[in-house]
């Protein structure tokens with residue numbers, strides 16, 4: 657199996673604070689990987705380095721064999737943890753924006769996702785609820801034919817029904833040859849869709865592995881292991 661992501665000795669310091677400390681991680685093609693950790697563990701910092709929004713202090717990251725830059729941005733589809741669309745837009749304007757921006761954007765797929773999410777092209781962005789926003793953003797991100805999808809907290813702050821819909825959309829639209837990184841601290845809701853889990857604590861990986869194997873080895877759900885590791 658080919659590696660889509662290779663991270664070696666990655667470090668990020670904010671002045672004296674070590675947000676990431678000597679991180680090593682590989683992600684294979686076809687896997688859905690959960691980066692799990694409480695507030696301040698370094699999840700967002702890691703994602704921002706993978707997406708080129710932040711420069712690391714040390715170490716190396718390769719995605720699809722390339723250093724983070726123009727080449728990797730064209731193969732990574734990223735869902736940030738905050739809204740990234742303009743308030744004046746309607747959904748159809750967001751569609752146009754994505755179409756203009758990304759060659760791999762699949763309009764048909766986007767329309768099918770909108771349908772599934774019960775969203776309509778004429779809806780105005782500033783009238784959408786938080787859950788609807790999240791569904792729209794996710795639909796845009798999943799409609800790209802990317803090698804790597806990075807979803808930062810895709811279900812934070814949405815109600816349980818929207819959560820289930822979002823998880824179903826993720827599972828239903830996952831492309832076999834692509835990979836996905838999902839950050840979350842809502843482990844119970846998310847664990848069923850994760851192939852691999854990485855526990856991040858104070859910028860270090862404290863546990864990582866295949867989710868099914870970990871459940872078998874420890875005789876516990878990932879959510880329970882998470883609570884034990886983080887004392888939640």
Ligand SMILES: Nc1ncnc2c1ncn2[C@@H]1O[C@H](COP(=O)(O)OP(=O)(O)OP(=O)(O)O)[C@@H](O)[C@H]1O
Nearest residue numbers: 670673674675693694695696697698699700701702
């Ligand atoms: N710009 C910054 N300047 C200084 N320290 C920062 C900065 N950004 C993050 N940090 C610190 O780095 C550590 C990791 O933060 P990060 O945002 O990556 O964590 P996180 O796991 O994403 O948390 P959350 O779930 O709250 O988003 C924290 O201790 C945070 O205070």
